[in-house]
Amino acid sequence: MDVEKKDRAVCLMFALMLAGGLLLCIFMPKDKYSDSERRMLTPMPGLSAGNVWSGRFMSGFEDYAADAFPFRDAFRRIKAVTAFKLFSRMDNNGIYEADGFLSSVEYPMNEADLERAAERFRHICDKYLTEKNKVYLSVIPDKNCFMAAASGHLAMDYDAFEGRMKELADFAEYIPISDLLDRDDYYRTDTHWRQEKIGDVAGRLAQAMGTHLSQNYEVHRLDHDFYGVYHGQSALMLPAEELKYLTDESIRNCQVYDWQNKREIPVYDFEKGEGRDPYEMFLSGSLSLLTMENPCAQTDKELVIFRDSFGSCIGPLLLEGYLQITLVDIRYIHPDYLGKFIDFDNCDVLFLYSTLVLNHSDTLK
Amino acid sequence: MLFSSITFLYYFLPLTLVLYFLSPGRLKSAVLLLASLVFYGWGEPRYVLLMVLSILSGYVFGLLVERYRKKRAGRALCVISVGISLSFLLCFKYLDFFLENLNRAAGLEISLLGLALPIGISFYTFQIISYTVDVYRGERAQRNLIHLAAYVVMFPQLIAGPIVRYSDIAGQLTVREHSFSGAASGIRRFVIGLGKKILIANQLGELCAGFRASEEKSVLFYWLYAVAFSLHIYFDFSGYSDMAIGLGRVFGFRFLENFHYPYISASITEFWRRWHISLGSWFRDYVYIPLGGNRKGQKRQLLNILIVWMLTGFWHGAAWNFILWGLYFAFFLTIEKLWLLKLLKGSRFWPHVYTLFLVMISFVIFNGESMGQLLSDLAGLVGTGGIPLVSAEAVYYLRSFGIVLLTAVAGATPVFRSFMLKISKDPIGGKVLNLAEPFALAGVMLVITAYLVDGSFNPFLYFRF
Numbered sequence: 001m002d003v004e005k006k007d008r009a010v011c012l013m014f015a016l017m018l019a020g021g022l023l024l025c026i027f028m029p030k031d032k033y034s035d036s037e038r039r040m041l042t043p044m045p046g047l048s049a050g051n052v053w054s055g056r057f058m059s060g061f062e063d064y065a066a067d068a069f070p071f072r073d074a075f076r077r078i079k080a081v082t083a084f085k086l087f088s089r090m091d092n093n094g095i096y097e098a099d100g101f102l103s104s105v106e107y108p109m110n111e112a113d114l115e116r117a118a119e120r121f122r123h124i125c126d127k128y129l130t131e132k133n134k135v136y137l138s139v140i141p142d143k144n145c146f147m148a149a150a151s152g153h154l155a156m157d158y159d160a161f162e163g164r165m166k167e168l169a170d171f172a173e174y175i176p177i178s179d180l181l182d183r184d185d186y187y188r189t190d191t192h193w194r195q196e197k198i199g200d201v202a203g204r205l206a207q208a209m210g211t212h213l214s215q216n217y218e219v220h221r222l223d224h225d226f227y228g229v230y231h232g233q234s235a236l237m238l239p240a241e242e243l244k245y246l247t248d249e250s251i252r253n254c255q256v257y258d259w260q261n262k263r264e265i266p267v268y269d270f271e272k273g274e275g276r277d278p279y280e281m282f283l284s285g286s287l288s289l290l291t292m293e294n295p296c297a298q299t300d301k302e303l304v305i306f307r308d309s310f311g312s313c314i315g316p317l318l319l320e321g322y323l324q325i326t327l328v329d330i331r332y333i334h335p336d337y338l339g340k341f342i343d344f345d346n347c348d349v350l351f352l353y354s355t356l357v358l359n360h361s362d363t364l365k
Numbered sequence: 366m367l368f369s370s371i372t373f374l375y376y377f378l379p380l381t382l383v384l385y386f387l388s389p390g391r392l393k394s395a396v397l398l399l400a401s402l403v404f405y406g407w408g409e410p411r412y413v414l415l416m417v418l419s420i421l422s423g424y425v426f427g428l429l430v431e432r433y434r435k436k437r438a439g440r441a442l443c444v445i446s447v448g449i450s451l452s453f454l455l456c457f458k459y460l461d462f463f464l465e466n467l468n469r470a471a472g473l474e475i476s477l478l479g480l481a482l483p484i485g486i487s488f489y490t491f492q493i494i495s496y497t498v499d500v501y502r503g504e505r506a507q508r509n510l511i512h513l514a515a516y517v518v519m520f521p522q523l524i525a526g527p528i529v530r531y532s533d534i535a536g537q538l539t540v541r542e543h544s545f546s547g548a549a550s551g552i553r554r555f556v557i558g559l560g561k562k563i564l565i566a567n568q569l570g571e572l573c574a575g576f577r578a579s580e581e582k583s584v585l586f587y588w589l590y591a592v593a594f595s596l597h598i599y600f601d602f603s604g605y606s607d608m609a610i611g612l613g614r615v616f617g618f619r620f621l622e623n624f625h626y627p628y629i630s631a632s633i634t635e636f637w638r639r640w641h642i643s644l645g646s647w648f649r650d651y652v653y654i655p656l657g658g659n660r661k662g663q664k665r666q667l668l669n670i671l672i673v674w675m676l677t678g679f680w681h682g683a684a685w686n687f688i689l690w691g692l693y694f695a696f697f698l699t700i701e702k703l704w705l706l707k708l709l710k711g712s713r714f715w716p717h718v719y720t721l722f723l724v725m726i727s728f729v730i731f732n733g734e735s736m737g738q739l740l741s742d743l744a745g746l747v748g749t750g751g752i753p754l755v756s757a758e759a760v761y762y763l764r765s766f767g768i769v770l771l772t773a774v775a776g777a778t779p780v781f782r783s784f785m786l787k788i789s790k791d792p793i794g795g796k797v798l799n800l801a802e803p804f805a806l807a808g809v810m811l812v813i814t815a816y817l818v819d820g821s822f823n824p825f826l827y828f829r830f
Contacts, residue, residue: 002799007549009803014552017810018382020377065371068519069818078815087568090765108758130797
């Protein structure tokens with residue numbers, strides 16, 4: 001190819017890319033929601049003189065143009081692959097992959113957040129509990145605990161984390177569980193642990209709280225593929241996973257009441273299991289206050305679990321040992337309102353939180 | 366509007382190119398002007414009026430200065446025009462700085478204006494000044510308001526330069542050549558510039574932001590930051606200049622070069638001949654020489670250097686660190702002029718080390734958000750304050766950005782260019798290059814688009830559901 005032809009080819013290529021891009025941007029149908037990022041995409045801003053004069057239209061349009069760009073996920077994939085393969089970046093937007101497991105960098109340990117979390121827990125104890133209540137604390141290590149250091153990524157000192165929480169929450173008896181976990185107990189493409197792998201954790205918690213679980217669970221598999229939150233966020237092509245769930249007599253007969261929406265809900269919400277975020281099938285995802293009644297209980301023990309999303313998964317496994325378990329998520333309900341719904345007399349209380357929430361405890365009310 | 370945005374690349378640019386190339390020759394400047402006003406107004410619509418006022422002032426005074434330039438009134442009119450342009454700059458860019466320092470020094474409580482800085486005001490003010498002064502010096506005043514306005518507001522160089530001198534493109538405003546070869550070379554330059562900005566500068570910017578956010582500083586981290594920021598600012602700024610020069614070429618203009626591998630310089634004097642060339646030559650021609658340059662003895666020359674470099678620093682921003690940055694260069698340029706330059710010529714290796722070190726320190730000063738931070742950054746480089754030599758975060762960032770850093774270091778030298786030139790001279794290599802170039806540019810554009818699209822990555826924090 002001579003220089004003149006090359007110059008024409010360069011001009012043609014550029015013109016085609018810009019014109020093609022423009023036409024696709026204008027005419028291609030726009031998504032309102034990004035399944036991969038699990039968020040609403042920025043809509044086209046309203047055009048008005050006021051919006052233009054203030055600059056709001058322009059800034060809104062910049063966000064819209066990037067969000068509504070055709071084949072957005074394919075471009076995000078190109079970016080991720082370029083970052084990892086061409087530039088050998090250790091992470092892309094804070095997400096990294098090691099041996100087929102995805103995780104997000106969680107570093108450093110935020111001392112102030114740990115203090116805040118402990119202060120919120122203490123407030124609950126001071127407000128509602130007496131010496132008759134037994135109070136427990138357990139910290140769920142996030143996946144990085146088992147993979148970050150080994151793959152050369154930034155890793156918090158999880159022993160120090162646990163130690164600090166124990167120290168700060170000296171009003172609670174600490175139940176260690178990290179020795180029972182490893183990387184395979186978590187989904188490859190998701191933040192969370194796998195229910196079928198945490199029977200031993202449930203057993204440890206129950207034993208420490210003075211009850212016993214027979215753990216005769218039946219394992220079931222959700223019918224369709226599971227792609228965790230990091231799958232879309234990383235924009236990498238990783239294989240689908242199986243989402244499994246456990247049942248036993250207590251779980252099958254359990255009645256769950258959702259105080260937030262004032263309705264009965266199932267332990268495993270299969271509608272949610274077919275939705276955008278199948279992990280929400282465990283106790284219907286992000287709900288502020290739930291009560292699980294166990295009609296098959298051989299005991300009158302009651303437990304209140306202050307928990308995050310990890311608790312939705314392990315909560316049902318503890319049912320056998322209790323007549324009633326109440327699950328509270330103080331990211332969605334202020335603790336000061338709990339007295340209206342929960343009778344704390346003679347209840348055991350467990351603060352069960354993942355390091356991810358404790359390390360960013362500004363979300364706790 | 367930024368070049369490095371989806372809005373510019375896939376909305377504004379194609380529409381502007383279509384309108385421009387479909388319009389007849391006599392309307393092309395008007396189309397360019399209109400597009401430039403939209404481009405400018407996109408970022409800050411209110412300040413379009415300020416820009417129009419600046420242009421009208423430059424236009425009227427240009428005509429008046431031309432009419433009276435052989436009389437005493439011509440000089441006065443030129444001074445008034447420069448004064449008006451500088452008063453806009455003073456009001457929007459520097460007034461709060463002066464008030465703040467006055468308040469601090471005299472214990473006063475004068476309220477600050479808090480005006481947003483009009484985008485590109487430092488660049489277009491200097492262009493209008495250059496126009497008036499060039500007319501005073503004998504250049505023909507522009508009678509066509511559209512041509513003058515297009516010169517001042519031309520979007521390729523409006524936001525980040527280069528500072529285009531009126532005398533350099535006066536002829537091109539009226540008549541300019543459009544060709545496939547010119548457009549192709551412009552496109553090539555634009556894509557390379559965009560790649561420098563998006564693929565290198567922005568990633569290095571991430572590293573610098575990571576350093577700032579880190580609470581785990583170490584000596585290694587400070588050095589990593591200093592190197593990364595020096596490369597970041599070069600790739601960011603020279604990338605913008607490449608894009609401006611490239612776009613100008615597509616529209617038939619030939620802008621002068623603004624960067625010429627500054628990091629291979631063997632002295633600070635040479636560095637400033639290669640770094641932001643349009644600014645250096647502007648200060649030389651419109652400040653240093655009118656002050657007397659080197660014609661009034663050595664003492665006066667040194668004073669002129671001091672004034673010019675203090676102003677150069679201050680031009681970059683209304684803060685003490687910028688003034689310090691300018692004075693820092695004045696100091697080393699003076700030393701070099703007095704005796705060091707001769708000494709540097711005696712060696713091949715050490716002058717580069719000397720220059721790179723001083724330039725890197727200068728950019729640490731440049732990027733200090735306050736004098737306190739600046740001093741702490743400089744202290745961090747030598748490990749004072751009990752910080753460790755190495756931290757986990759520093760090692761992580763070094764590993765994560767290692768390839769980007771190495772690419773940037775190589776890209777800051779003529780290595781790639783020499784390599785490509787060598788291949789192109791080979792008969793087969795040349796043909797392969799010609800064949801590959803359109804595809805390579807398309808590939809780079811795709812990757813750049815991918816980075817821009819991913820720029821709005823903003824996931825829902827699922828784990829808090």
